[in-house]
Amino acid sequence: MANALAAKNNLALSLFSGAGGMDVGVDSAGFRTICAVELDPHGAETLRRNANGKRVLQVDIRSLDIEQTGELLGIPAGGLALLHGGPPCQPFSQIGKREGTDDPRGGLAFQMVRFASALRPIAIIMEQVPQFLNHEVADILSDKLSRLGYELHMAILNAVNYHVPQNRKRAIIVGVPQGTRYTFPTRTHVWDMTVGDVLKDLPPAAAPPDPPAVANHVDITPPRDRERISYVLEGEWLSKSKAPPEIVQRLTPKDSTKFRRLDRGKPSLTLRCGETPYHPVENRYLTPREAARIQGFPDSHIFTGPIRRRTGIVPNLDQHRQVANAVPPPLARAVAQSVRTSLCL
Known part of the structure; x- marks a missing residue:
C-alpha cells in the first residue's frame, strides 16, 4: 500500500x-521534492528562496531523528518514491586531501543508508566525484544498501553529454529494488551547447549598488584582478599569457585550469569552488548568474548570500560556491527520468 502511494505521488x-x-x-x-536538508546557512536560504512549498531543514543531518522527520513530513515508511542527495565530496576529491573516511565528512555518505533504512524509498540517487567509485566507501555503501534490498548501479557521467555547456564528470549512484532492470540515460551527443550559447543574451553585468537586470548577474571584480585578466586571451590561461613576471608570479604552464578565460565556442571547464573562470571577452570574473547558466540553472532560480571577492574570503557558501557545488539540473533530470522509466513511475 505504501509503495503504491509513493509511486502515485x-x-x-x-x-x-x-x-x-x-x-x-x-x-x-x-x-x-517536499523537503530539503542543508546545513550551510546561505545554501539553506537559497533553498527557501526557491522553495515553492518545499520544507527546508537547516540542520546537521546526523542530529535528525528520521522517524520524527517522517511524521513531520507525513511520510510513512515505504511512502517515499525517491531519496536523493550529494554528500560532501571533499574527502574524495582529486583536488582535496582525499582522506576518505579519515575526514569526518567522509562518513556522511552513510546518512543516505540511515534514511533509506527508515523511510524505504522506492529508489535512491546519489551524486559524488568520480574518485568516490575507487574508494572503499563505495563498496561499503553498496553492501549496506544491498542488505536493505537495493541493487546499486554506478557510472561516471559527463554533464556535457546532457545539454550542459560544461565538461563536468560526476559519479552517479542509483539504487533500485533488487531484480529491477535499470539503465543509465544514454548520451545523445558529444556536446551541443557552448559557453557563448548560454551567455549571449544576458545584459551587461551590474556593479553595486546598481540592481541587476537579471538576478545574481552582479560583477564585483577588483581593479587589480581586472588588470591581470586583461593579459589572458580567450580560451587561454594566465601562465600561458605574456603578462609580466609580477603578474604571473609562481604559476607554471601546467597551471592550465587556474586563472583561465573561457572560450565562447566551447563548453566550459569544470566549475570549482575555489576558482571562478574569467568571462570570455570582458576583463572580469563570471557573475554568479553566468556560472549558473553554465550549470544549467534557470534564471528563475535565485541565489542568496554574499558574492565572494576574489581577493578575500567569505565564510560558508557564497553565491559562486553554491553554484560550483551544485549538481547540474539537466544531468539530474536525465538520471531521474531514467529512474522513472525503469520503475514505471
Missing part, C-alpha cells in the same frame, strides 16, 4: 541539498 526527499541543483532536475523529471 512521486514524493522525494533531498539530503545535502546545497543550492538545490539536484532538486531542480529531479522535480523537472516529474518527482516532487
Whole structure:
C-alpha cells in the first residue's frame, strides 16, 4: 500500500541539498521534492528562496531523528518514491586531501543508508566525484544498501553529454529494488551547447549598488584582478599569457585550469569552488548568474548570500560556491527520468 502511494505521488526527499541543483532536475523529471536538508546557512536560504512549498531543514543531518522527520513530513515508511542527495565530496576529491573516511565528512555518505533504512524509498540517487567509485566507501555503501534490498548501479557521467555547456564528470549512484532492470540515460551527443550559447543574451553585468537586470548577474571584480585578466586571451590561461613576471608570479604552464578565460565556442571547464573562470571577452570574473547558466540553472532560480571577492574570503557558501557545488539540473533530470522509466513511475 505504501509503495503504491509513493509511486502515485512521486514524493522525494533531498539530503545535502546545497543550492538545490539536484532538486531542480529531479522535480523537472516529474518527482516532487517536499523537503530539503542543508546545513550551510546561505545554501539553506537559497533553498527557501526557491522553495515553492518545499520544507527546508537547516540542520546537521546526523542530529535528525528520521522517524520524527517522517511524521513531520507525513511520510510513512515505504511512502517515499525517491531519496536523493550529494554528500560532501571533499574527502574524495582529486583536488582535496582525499582522506576518505579519515575526514569526518567522509562518513556522511552513510546518512543516505540511515534514511533509506527508515523511510524505504522506492529508489535512491546519489551524486559524488568520480574518485568516490575507487574508494572503499563505495563498496561499503553498496553492501549496506544491498542488505536493505537495493541493487546499486554506478557510472561516471559527463554533464556535457546532457545539454550542459560544461565538461563536468560526476559519479552517479542509483539504487533500485533488487531484480529491477535499470539503465543509465544514454548520451545523445558529444556536446551541443557552448559557453557563448548560454551567455549571449544576458545584459551587461551590474556593479553595486546598481540592481541587476537579471538576478545574481552582479560583477564585483577588483581593479587589480581586472588588470591581470586583461593579459589572458580567450580560451587561454594566465601562465600561458605574456603578462609580466609580477603578474604571473609562481604559476607554471601546467597551471592550465587556474586563472583561465573561457572560450565562447566551447563548453566550459569544470566549475570549482575555489576558482571562478574569467568571462570570455570582458576583463572580469563570471557573475554568479553566468556560472549558473553554465550549470544549467534557470534564471528563475535565485541565489542568496554574499558574492565572494576574489581577493578575500567569505565564510560558508557564497553565491559562486553554491553554484560550483551544485549538481547540474539537466544531468539530474536525465538520471531521474531514467529512474522513472525503469520503475514505471
